[in-house]
Amino acid sequence: MKIVLDTNCLLASIAEKSRYHAAWKAFLDGRLTLCYSTEMLEEYEELLQRYYGLTTTILTMELLINSHNVKRVTPHFKWHLITADPDDDKFVDCALNSGAACIVTNDRHFDVLKHLGFPPINVFDLQTFCGMIV
Numbered sequence: 001m002k003i004v005l006d007t008n009c010l011l012a013s014i015a016e017k018s019r020y021h022a023a024w025k026a027f028l029d030g031r032l033t034l035c036y037s038t039e040m041l042e043e044y045e046e047l048l049q050r051y052y053g054l055t056t057t058i059l060t061m062e063l064l065i066n067s068h069n070v071k072r073v074t075p076h077f078k079w080h081l082i083t084a085d086p087d088d089d090k091f092v093d094c095a096l097n098s099g100a101a102c103i104v105t106n107d108r109h110f111d112v113l114k115h116l117g118f119p120p121i122n123v124f125d126l127q128t129f130c131g132m133i134v
Contacts, residue, residue: 001133002033002071004095006088006105007043009126011051014060022130023104027069031133035071035098036064039090073098081116085109095121104129 005013005023013024026032036044041064048057064070075093082088088109095103102122103110113121124132 001031002035002098002100003129004035004040004091004098004100004103006091006103006107006110007040007047008106009104009129010044010060011047012106012126014052014056020126020130022134023126026133027067028063030069033069033071034064034067035073035094035100037073037075037090037094037097040094041065043090071098079119081113082109084112092121102129 009020009023012018013020013022015021023032027034041061044064045057045061048060052060073094075090075097077097078089078093079096080086080089081092085107088107091103091105092113094100096119102124103113104124104126106125110123113123
């Protein structure tokens, strides 16, 4: 299953003792394909370094760049759907341009997507998503 993982969910899932580690483990086991754009990767790197330090950042970024189950996306169209926080649009653009099954986020700004008829985008919070992939 191809997914887009919001930065807040990446940060919450990589620690082995996290109750949300199932999402990261599913990626490591090859059961998920993570879709990302350059903009997303830059945000991942910045926040990983802020919260986890250099070593974890380097290891995580190497995994994200070199794993067989990642899909790097260059969005050619910007949808501008997250009006409350336009910085979050990069995740929507990635999902729509990659054909991802869903966006996994704990950010309420994405709730607007649940009420759109077009384009259809599935949005799940991290807890719900972890329950789906177990």
